[in-house]
Every structure is written in C-alpha cells, then in structure tokens.
Amino acid sequence: MDALKLPVGEGVTPWINKAATTSPTAEIGYVSDEGGYWAVDLEETPELRWPQAGEVYERMSRQDSQVRSVLQAVTLPVRRTKARLEPNGARPEVVALVAEDLRLPVVGSDAPPAGRARGRFSFKEHLRLALLQAKFGHMFFEQNYRIDDAGMTRLRKLAPRMPRTISEITTARDGGLISIEQSGTDKPIPVSQLVAYVLDGDPGDWRGNSLLRSAYKNWLLKDRLLRTQAQVVDRNGLGVPVYEAGPKDSQEQLVEGEKIARSYRSGDVSGAATPYGAKLRLAAPEGNLPDAQGPINYHDDQIAKSVLAHFLNLGRQTGSWALGTTFADFFVFSLQALADSVCETFNQHVVEDLVDLNWGEDEPAPLVVFDEIGSQYAAVAEALKLLVEAGLLDPDDAVKAAVRQAYSLPTKTTSEGGSE
Incomplete structure (x- = not known):
C-alpha cells in the first residue's frame, strides 16, 4: 500500500504515513489455545490418540509385510536420491564449512567430502531418521555443536528425540512451536535447539499425520482375516477326527475314544488304535468354507492406495502397464514433495542456524538440494x-x-x- 502524504501548511495536518498507521502489526486471533476447541484431541479412535498412536504404527510396520513394503517404497527412493550443497550466492568459506560439517558434495564439483566419517555428522543417517515422520507423523532432533580450534561453531550431531519418548509438545497461540518435553525429564527442549519434521500437520498441530493413519482400518481388518484364515485351514485342512464306537463299546470306551480323536495330530509318526468294531475317521467339512483371501487382497490394495503406491498391486490385478506407469508418476511426485519438505526444514533450521552462529543472520547461506527423484x-x-x-x-x-x-x-x- 502506498503511503498517503498530506502537505504541511497553515491549518494543515503534517504529512502522515497512512500505511504505517493502518497496517496491522499484531495478531488478534489465534491458531491454538489451551482449553479451546483445538486443544481437544479430535481423533475418534482411542488407540490412535497421541502419544499412544506411535505404538500402534510401530506394530503395524513390524508385523505386516504390505505396510512395511509401503513404508519402504516411500522412504528408500528418497534415501537413495543424491543430495548436494548448492552455494546459492554464499561465500566460498561459508560453503566450505557447511559442506565439511554435512559431508555433502558441492554442486558442480566432483570432489568427495573432505575429512573422515567416523564420529562425524552423517546426512544419510539423519535423512533415514528424518523420514520416520512418514511412520509417526513427526520426528524431532536436538541440535548439538562443538567449537573448533579456530573458534568456529561446528555441527556435532542432530540427536534424535524419538516420538515414543515425547510426553508434551508446547505451542504458542499463533501455532508456533515453543518446546518439547521427554518422559522422565523436567527440562523442556526449546525450539531454538530443535529441528522438527512434521508430515502434513495442521496449523498449530506439531504431531502431524502418519502415512499409516488412513490404512489403520484396513490393517486391523486384514489382521483379523489372516487369523481366521489360519484357523479355517487348521481345523478343516485335514478334516475333523471322529471316533465311531463299536456295537459293544461301553460309555467308558466312548470317552476314551473321544480322547483319541482329540489328541489326533497329523505327522509322520501319527496314529491311533481302536477296539474291535470301532472306527476313527477324518470327517470332511460340509458346505463351502469361507474364503478370506479375497478380502485380504482388498485390504492390501487399500493399504497401498493410501500412499498412492497403486503399482504395488499390479502383479495381482489385470490392467495395462501404461496405467501402472501413470500410477508410478503420481507416486514419484509425492516422493519429490516429501524430499522438498525435508530439504526446506533442514535448510531453515540446520544450515541457516549454522551460518547464523558463525557469521550472523545477514550472511547468505547455501542450500541442500536433492536430485530429481526418478531422473x-x-x-x-x-x-x-x-x-x-x-x-x-x-x-x-x-x-x-x-x-x-x-x-x-x-x-x-x-x-x-x-x-x-
């Protein structure tokens, strides 16, 4: 808005910068407030409310092969994509220090990172841990530095603060992060020492949204179906042992025959002996047994669709591979967005912080960039x-x-x- 200036004269108000007097410089509303509507956890499923949800997502990723495949399909391409340091107008000495601390090559230079790797910060390992946000919805790190012989602040490590250890996340009224607190400690970690990766979080909600949240219902139903399928095969695969008493069997002999039927097991050395005239047979199930494989396949498909990984289902379904390529393209776009988000957070809260500590906030900072995924x-x-x-x-x-x-x-x- 242009400033409105009035001439100074007799009986005339002096020049006034109208933009300065009318531009809002303070917020009236808020994003989050203690005791307000958004302070209540809106998650309807009790076991998926924070912080218990982390245990469920951990169990899903460990116990289900399709869920693990989905997470690997999301994270491995990003981890495999090469990261480099773009000078972005920064001075050579600034680029050199940041590249050395991050152990990343500089764009346009084929020289490998200098120095030894043991005991130093590893961007690859940090990226692997940062991508745990896909599983839990958020991932926090605490910054830790050292001072070298020249008096320069150097990045020592970004210490992971695992979601299962976090007991409280404190936010400001404008939605900004203030601090986190871990179980068993009474000293919160302030935002000035934190790097926070949050996946698809709403304003003011630093818990984010796990990629597995929308797949939870399908995972739960599939798990029940797998157990049912195993019971169907176990009970009906070889038939049900039935003891048929002989014409002269007493009640005691019938009871003993029932014990023989109950203890019957398949195997190379299995067998049973019956009195004269009695029989032990395997009764085949009557009618059609429930087929759980169809619903299991359906839930597997839905788990893959929850992260746009439709191509994981192409081996079982009919359809053209051209359509599969289209699915893969959308999936790659989502991976690129995830990689860009990681870079943006890392550049703002790691690279720029490192430059600020050594040269001040007015110093241009380089950028960490990824190659295009699927180039x-x-x-x-x-x-x-x-x-x-x-x-x-x-x-x-x-x-x-x-x-x-x-x-x-x-x-x-x-x-x-x-x-x-």
Whole structure:
C-alpha cells in the first residue's frame, strides 16, 4: 500500500504515513489455545490418540509385510536420491564449512567430502531418521555443536528425540512451536535447539499425520482375516477326527475314544488304535468354507492406495502397464514433495542456524538440494550429446564436473596422480 502524504501548511495536518498507521502489526486471533476447541484431541479412535498412536504404527510396520513394503517404497527412493550443497550466492568459506560439517558434495564439483566419517555428522543417517515422520507423523532432533580450534561453531550431531519418548509438545497461540518435553525429564527442549519434521500437520498441530493413519482400518481388518484364515485351514485342512464306537463299546470306551480323536495330530509318526468294531475317521467339512483371501487382497490394495503406491498391486490385478506407469508418476511426485519438505526444514533450521552462529543472520547461506527423484539419466545423456554436437553447449570444466557428479564417475586425476 502506498503511503498517503498530506502537505504541511497553515491549518494543515503534517504529512502522515497512512500505511504505517493502518497496517496491522499484531495478531488478534489465534491458531491454538489451551482449553479451546483445538486443544481437544479430535481423533475418534482411542488407540490412535497421541502419544499412544506411535505404538500402534510401530506394530503395524513390524508385523505386516504390505505396510512395511509401503513404508519402504516411500522412504528408500528418497534415501537413495543424491543430495548436494548448492552455494546459492554464499561465500566460498561459508560453503566450505557447511559442506565439511554435512559431508555433502558441492554442486558442480566432483570432489568427495573432505575429512573422515567416523564420529562425524552423517546426512544419510539423519535423512533415514528424518523420514520416520512418514511412520509417526513427526520426528524431532536436538541440535548439538562443538567449537573448533579456530573458534568456529561446528555441527556435532542432530540427536534424535524419538516420538515414543515425547510426553508434551508446547505451542504458542499463533501455532508456533515453543518446546518439547521427554518422559522422565523436567527440562523442556526449546525450539531454538530443535529441528522438527512434521508430515502434513495442521496449523498449530506439531504431531502431524502418519502415512499409516488412513490404512489403520484396513490393517486391523486384514489382521483379523489372516487369523481366521489360519484357523479355517487348521481345523478343516485335514478334516475333523471322529471316533465311531463299536456295537459293544461301553460309555467308558466312548470317552476314551473321544480322547483319541482329540489328541489326533497329523505327522509322520501319527496314529491311533481302536477296539474291535470301532472306527476313527477324518470327517470332511460340509458346505463351502469361507474364503478370506479375497478380502485380504482388498485390504492390501487399500493399504497401498493410501500412499498412492497403486503399482504395488499390479502383479495381482489385470490392467495395462501404461496405467501402472501413470500410477508410478503420481507416486514419484509425492516422493519429490516429501524430499522438498525435508530439504526446506533442514535448510531453515540446520544450515541457516549454522551460518547464523558463525557469521550472523545477514550472511547468505547455501542450500541442500536433492536430485530429481526418478531422473532419466539415459535421456539426459542423449540430450547432452545432441546439444554438444549442435554447438549449443560447450563441455567446459564445470559441465564435465557436473556430469561426473551426476553419474558417479571417478574424479579426474592429474598427470601427477592427484585429483583435480
């Protein structure tokens, strides 16, 4: 809004910056408030209310192969995608310190990260833990630094604070995070020392939403069906042992025959002896047995659909692989969004914090970036070849270094045997 200025003169009000006097600088409303509507947990399923929900999601991922496949399908492509440090206008010494602490290569340079890895921060391990947000809906880390010999603040580690240990999450009225508190401690961890990854969280709700929440009903029903299916096979697979008494059997002999039938088990050494005229037979079930496999397959399909991983079901269903490719494209888009979210949080609360501690808040900071998930490297190589042959691209040292980096080619060596 442009400022409205009035001329100064006799009987005239001095110049007034109207924008400054009317622009709101304080919030009237709020996002969250203690005792308000949003303070009540709106989760209708008791076992999925925080913090108990974490135990359920852990059990789902450990006990069900389809749930584990879904989580692996979401996290492994992101973990496998290469991460690099984009200078983003930062000074070389700033980029060098951040790259060394994060042990990440710089975009356009094929030089590997400097220094030893043992006892140092590992971005790959941090990414693996950060992606636990897909399972639990949130994942917190506590920042920890060290001071080197030159007096520079260096990143020592980002210590995970597992969801099952968190007893309280405190937020401000505007929805911002204030602190978290862990069970067994009375000292909260302030937001200034936290890195918080939250998946699809509503404003003011730092618990996020687990990818497994929408699949919970299908997992629960499938688990019951699997147990029922096992009971059907166990009871009816070989038939039900029946003892038929002989014409002269007494009541005592009938009782003993019932014990023989109840103790009968299949196996290489199984068997039974009966009195003269008595019989032991396996009675086949009558009628049609319930088929649980169809409903089990249905629930597996729904679990995969809950994360857009429709292609996990193509081996069992009819349909074109072209349609499967379309499904995969949507899935890759969701993975790219997840990777971008991780990068945004990491850059704001790790990279920028590290730069601020050493050079101040006005210093430009580099950025951690991911390669595009599912990049078609063969198509890229062919396009580069055509551009060079057409004279539209000059394969200078920067281009060559970028190509070596993208395709994980060996570092170029000099005539003296060193690397450039």
